Amino acid sequence: AQSVTQLDSQVPVFEEAPVELRCNYSSSVSVYLFWYVQYPNQGLQLLLKYLSGSTLVKGINGFEAEFNKSQTSFHLRKPSVHISDTAEYFCAVTFPGGYQKVTFGTGTKLQVIP
């Protein structure tokens, strides 16, 4: 079964600084990977996804992530964060084809410090 690990439960970063949120997955077969963002008291919203093709994926709000098969990672990055990026970020994995359960990581809380 697949699993997702987000080692950092909280990441504080100063406004306009770069940030990287780490995500590692375990799977011996092809995977689909996602990053979702959850703002306070809201549901999750898709930031970006990797299904196939280019390993560098660009998403909304200036975020991007790189799929690294050899390191089984899908880290999320932003070159310059804004106060409005303060939220919780979830990495998720599933398999292609038919119904496959989506497994979510435990989340990383990004706190942007003014």
Add this chain to the structure above:
Amino acid sequence: GAGVSQSPSNKVTEKGKDVELRCDPISGHTALYWYRQSLGQGLEFLIYFQGNSAPDKSGLPSDRFSAERTGGSVSTLTIQRTQQEDSAVYLCASSPRRTGLSYEQYFGPGTRLTVT
């Protein structure tokens, strides 16, 4: 268009009571998912519906939990004889899941359940 809606937004109940949580998915979305979000636990999958059938109920934590979906639309998650450990945010998501589509899930705002 309208997104996924859930009701109630907050529910406080006494231990031992039954509760019903409702999810209205995006119109036309055939797939519907329930998750439970507890503090520091991430999202815990509960159940998946495709149309009105539930091919994957593997995440339901006990037989006190059940869910149904009618008309391929509204879904209700029922928790019987609630326990304090049931306190969590219950999230619903829907997806136009078909082979070859994006696999993206669209989430509702959740129902915060507090069992006292």
